[in-house]
Amino acid sequence: MDLMKTLRISAAGLTAQTARMRTVAENLANADSVASAPGADPYRRKVVTFKNVLDRASGTNLVRVDRIARDQAQFQKRFDPTHPAADAEGYVLAPNVNSLIEAMDMRQAQRSYEANLNVIEVAKAMIQRTVDILRS
């Protein structure tokens, strides 16, 4: 049944947005994972990209997580001369995580998740009404 395919497509969308949400959580949780030694790198922000793949079993285009890449932006520097990982000038490298950007990303993931949920609800109602024909 084709409406079942609709459900499968939307479920793939939900899975993709969940992976994105997980990455946002990782980024936020590691927002203070500074370098462990002078010259070492702190946590580097992760970015999720999506792609559209053809599922040959059902003949539908499903969305999948393409890859989880690392953000190439520069690390932040914090002045903290007493820190064990501070360099000669007293600066510690901090992750390139911006909590504002993460919050926006989280919101967007939530919005897309809700849109997929909405499509599932509507498709479910359509299936229900089709089945109801049998009861009349």
Add this chain to the structure above:
Amino acid sequence: MDLNSLPLFSLISQRLGWLTERQKVLAENVANIDTPGYRARDLKPVDFGKLAAAAADRLQPAATDPRHMTSAGTGATARTEFTKPIPGEATLSGNTVSIETEMMKVAETAMDHQLITNLYRKHVGMLRAVLGRSQA
């Protein structure tokens, strides 16, 4: 009696099939709302009024001999064709899906679906009334 031999019922099932297919395409759009480079798609609207008119004056020749050829269909069917990608505003990643438009179309498809299933139910009820059974 095959209900599909009545033009109205065959039209109803074609219309339901078309609506189901459209819902699938819309689900793909919503699921790919954050996929870079994805272009939103939609089905070409089918003129079901014209189909109904064609079905109404169709006269089937009777096959009185096994060697007679029967005309298979009227040629006018509800084909599923895609529209050209709408050159709407794209995001920086080249994605043209607009969540508001998609939600509107999903609701529209669900409403049409409800209309068609109700129409089907009413007509079955009418046939039942003719048969003299109580209408459920």
